[in-house]
Amino acid sequence: MATWTALTTIAGEPAASALGAAMEELLHPAPTGLGVFEIEDGTGRWEVGGYFLERPDEGALAVLAAMHGAKPFAVSRVEDRDWVAQVRRELHPIEAGRFVVFGPHDAASVPPNRPGLMIEAAMAFGTGHHGTTQGCLMMLDHLLRHGLKARRVADIGCGTGVLGMAAARVWRVPVVCTDIDPVAAATAQANAVANRLHPWVRTGTAAGFRGGLAPALAPYDLVFANILAAPLKRLAPQIARHLAPGGRAVLSGLLHAQVAGVEAVFRGHGFTPEKRLRLDAWSTLLMRRG
Structure with missing residues (x-):
């Protein structure tokens, strides 16, 4: 089964946490998981991502990005793969x-x-x-x-x-x-x-x-x-x-x-x-x- 990701970047941990919290409130579809991680390149930017079982509402994501001062979300379809084997390797x-x-x-x-x-x-x-x-x-x-x-x-x-x-x-x-x-x-x-x-x-x-x-x-x-x-x-x-x-x-x-x-x-x-x-x-x- 294919899944979907929606990823963006934003400056600073407080802004990233606020955006992640707002993503959790999305409905139709709701995210099945969230990720908020610092990008370790010295820029102070953070990556915020959501994981979905169906294509997310890109209009709603665009509004969230604009409200929080984040880059536009990049929405991608992730094809099936042997995730178990990949996790085992890593x-x-x-x-x-x-x-x-x-x-x-x-x-x-x-x-x-x-x-x-x-x-x-x-x-x-x-x-x-x-x-x-x-x-x-x-x-x-x-x-x-x-x-x-x-x-x-x-x-x-x-x-x-x-x-x-x-x-x-x-x-x-x-x-x-x-x-x-x-x-x-x-x-x-x-x-x-x-x-x-x-x-x-x-x-x-x-x-x-x-x-x-x-x-x-x-x-x-x-x-x-x-x-x-x-x-x-x-x-x-x-x-x-x-x-x-x-x-x-x-x-x-x-x-x-x-x-x-x-x-x-x-x-x-x-x-x-x-x-x-x-x-x-x-x-x-x-x-x-x-």
């Missing part, structure tokens, strides 16, 4: 706190004293190379350093399952990984088996906490939700209902400009912000339920 070990995320071809290079998470390349988000995934792993490392011992964990919008597997690796407790995409849920299950974590990790296809799997193990002490700002806001009441008092939520998929809005929604559902972490253009939040 995957290299990533360190995030105490964790090391790696592909099978690098297994021998992981130090034995580090919690390793082997991720096979697949058509699912979350190889550990994105700032949002790294931010979540670093936030988990922060919680571990401060003595958190979770008894039940949920990874909502799990992608490859890397965050849920990290929790299972350090605590050996029940972990539920769900995703709206059945390919992601199947990928998370396969990765749990490959990492010998399947006795603790259960996976399933669900939107948020809907369905029987995630609610069955509630209340949780820790919930990961690495998605996008708009669905995070919609998910706030579900997270509040399924998180134990004093439990933590690690939220990511947020551009810096979106942090205040997401925090405000979660405050309204009884959460208190505990920590913010910034990596590249992305922020990760740690929220505590009162």
Whole structure:
């Protein structure tokens, strides 16, 4: 299946984050993913891109570019290719706190004293190379350093399952990984088996906490939700209902400009912000339920 990209450049991180946030609000079609990256050529310019399953509305993109002072978007159709093979070639070990995320071809290079998470390349988000995934792993490392011992964990919008597997690796407790995409849920299950974590990790296809799997193990002490700002806001009441008092939520998929809005929604559902972490253009939040 072909996909579409819409890419532009803009000066400065604040402007790039604002444009990325505006792109997330596009409808008909909505982007399935966003990228905001600094161009490392010393010019201070950033690239902002959206990924679509059908041709985006070029008129709407032109308006966004003009409003934000960006270059006109370049819209391209991306033909099918063996993305799995390409990702496998480009995957290299990533360190995030105490964790090391790696592909099978690098297994021998992981130090034995580090919690390793082997991720096979697949058509699912979350190889550990994105700032949002790294931010979540670093936030988990922060919680571990401060003595958190979770008894039940949920990874909502799990992608490859890397965050849920990290929790299972350090605590050996029940972990539920769900995703709206059945390919992601199947990928998370396969990765749990490959990492010998399947006795603790259960996976399933669900939107948020809907369905029987995630609610069955509630209340949780820790919930990961690495998605996008708009669905995070919609998910706030579900997270509040399924998180134990004093439990933590690690939220990511947020551009810096979106942090205040997401925090405000979660405050309204009884959460208190505990920590913010910034990596590249992305922020990760740690929220505590009162």
